[in-house]
Amino acid sequence: MTLRQASPLGAIGPTTHWLIDALDLDAYLRRVGYRGPTMPDGMTLRNLHRAHIAAITFENLDVMLGRGVEVDLPRVQDKLVHAGRGGYCYEHGVLFGAVLQHLGYRVDRLLARTGDPAEQPRPRSHLVLRVDDGDQVWLADVGFGSGLLEPLPLVEGAPQRQGAWEYQLRLGEDGAWRLRERTTDSWTTLLTFTEEPQYPVDVEVANHNTATSPHSPFTQQCIVVRKHDTAIRRLIGRDYSEERPGDLTRTRSLTDEEYGAVLDSEFSLALSPPEIRELIATLPPPDGDRPTAPDLELRPPTGDHDA
Numbered sequence: 280m281t282l283r284q285a286s287p288l289g290a291i292g293p294t295t296h297w298l299i300d301a302l303d304l305d306a307y308l309r310r311v312g313y314r315g316p317t318m319p320d321g322m323t324l325r326n327l328h329r330a331h332i333a334a335i336t337f338e339n340l341d342v343m344l345g346r347g348v349e350v351d352l353p354r355v356q357d358k359l360v361h362a363g364r365g366g367y368c369y370e371h372g373v374l375f376g377a378v379l380q381h382l383g384y385r386v387d388r389l390l391a392r393t394g395d396p397a398e399q400p401r402p403r404s405h406l407v408l409r410v411d412d413g414d415q416v417w418l419a420d421v422g423f424g425s426g427l428l429e430p431l432p433l434v435e436g437a438p439q440r441q442g443a444w445e446y447q448l449r450l451g452e453d454g455a456w457r458l459r460e461r462t463t464d465s466w467t468t469l470l471t472f473t474e475e476p477q478y479p480v481d482v483e484v485a486n487h488n489t490a491t492s493p494h495s496p497f498t499q500q501c502i503v504v505r506k507h508d509t510a511i512r513r514l515i516g517r518d519y520s521e522e523r524p525g526d527l528t529r530t531r532s533l534t535d536e537e538y539g540a541v542l543d544s545e546f547s548l549a550l551s552p553p554e555i556r557e558l559i560a561t562l563p564p565p566d567g568d569r570p571t572a573p574d575l576e577l578r579p580p581t582g583d584h585d586a
Contacts, residue, residue, distance in 0.1 A: 293476040294386060299377040301353045303360065307378055310334060310360045319383035320412050325429045328419055331375055336365030336546045337424035337504040339497040343561050344554060348490045350482055352377050365548060367497060369486045371422030372406035379419070385411035390485055391472035393573065395457060398468075404489055406482060409433065409474055418448065418458065424504030425511045425522075425574045426458070426469060433474075442508025443524045463525070469574070496573045501558055503546050504572070512545050515572045517562045519545070532565050 308314070311330040316323055341348055341358075349355070350369045358364045359374055372388060380386045390403035408419040410430065417430040428441040431448055438447040438461060445461040451471075458470040489495050496502065503514040511522045519541055520530040533541055539555035542548040550558070 293388070293478050294380070296478050297373075297377060297380065297386075297388070298352065299380050301356065302377045302381050303356065304378065304381055306360050307356075307374070310363070317382050319379070321415055321417070323382070324379070324384070324410060324412060324417060324419065327378065328375075328421060328430050329428055331371070331421045332428055332506065334547075335359055335371065335421075336548060337367060337371070337422065337502075338365040338546070338548065339367050339502045340364075340548070340550070340554075340558060341366075342490050342497050343501050344557055348486060350486045351479075363547075363549070365503070365546070366422075367424075367489070367502075368406045368422030369482055369489070372408060372420075373482065375419065375421045376408050379408070379410055385413075387474070387476040388482065389472050389474060390477050390481060391458075391470040393470060395468040395471055396455075397451075397453075402485075402488065403472075404485055404495075405470060406477075406485070407470065407472060409476075418456070420458075420470070423469070423574070424502075425506050425513075425572075426460075428506065428508065431458075443510075501561065502572060503542065503548070504574075505546050513572055514541065514546065517565065534565065535559050535562075538562075 311327070311334040313327060313330040315326050348367070348370065350373050352373055355366065355370045355373045359366050359370060376386045376388055387409040389407050389409055391405040391407050392401045392403055393405055394401055406422060410417040410419045416433045418433045419430040420427050427446060428444070431439060431446060433448065433456070435448060435450055438445050447459045447461075447466070449457045449459060451457055455471050455473050457468045459466040459468050489497055492498060500516045501514065505512045509523060513520045513522070517533045517538065518530055519533050520528050522528045538559055539550065539552070542550060542555070
């Protein structure tokens with residue numbers, strides 16, 4: 280019997296499967312209002328990350344409208360870039376990853392768990408990016424809603440401030456990274472992830488569960504979030520809130536008449552009147568129980584009051 284030597288493994292890995300040729304880079308840069316340099320270095324990455332967060336809202340409204348969510352680049356681009364909508368983590372990550380890869384960064388898509396599995400195991404249901412600019416490896420995450428404003432160097436180090444917020448990466452004994460945020464007097468783990476690159480099919484499966492499972496928080500209520508240097512604005516169900524570090528969170532229940540106007544003015548989501556009516560039909564009554572945002576489940580309560 281003649282033994283045949285196996286062919287060597289090829290160089291094709293997950294990065295080559297994301298098919299970024301569909302990206303309209305100029306349209307994306309116009310969408311996020313970015314006019315700076317596009318050299319694939321740390322400064323460009325930080326500036327693009329901030330521009331993306333500022334321009335494209337975190338939201339799950341297509342799930343609540345019964346349309347579902349697709350995570351292939353052409354449909355993500357049509358929605359977030361050309362239609363001026365927002366999206367949730369998979370959509371943000373697929374788009375931003377394609378932009379960075381197009382510019383010349385090495386980008387790996389990673390699936391993270393929210394929280395710390397040592398405290399409460401959760402599925403790998405969040406998409407983050409490992410970005411290599413040739414000099415530094417970064418964690419980029421434009422799709423958490425209330426998370427990073429800028430990328431973090433993917434190393435253990437001193438806490439880093441981003442506006443009024445403070446973050447740190449720690450490597451656990453299990454080999455997984457923890458992204459932690461400082462609250463008033465403690466640290467909270469927002470995400471736990473390893474550096475295993477994912478394929479598009481991995482993200483498709485995770486997205487299917489997030490967009491369709493009755494246990495997913497994104498199939499139960501409208502979730503809209505926008506963050507900047509000093510505040511986080513949330514619309515969860517019909518409750519609108521503003522959170523500022525060191526201050527009580529101000530929350531008020533919106534009336535049906537206010538709902539569309541707040542989506543437009545506070546979150547830059549100009550939906551049609553029929554869409555607004557469909558969303559209002561999914562809301563609890565104004566005097567109903569207040570829902571909880573997925574990210575708030577990870578943080579200790581800070582108190583709230585009606586505005």
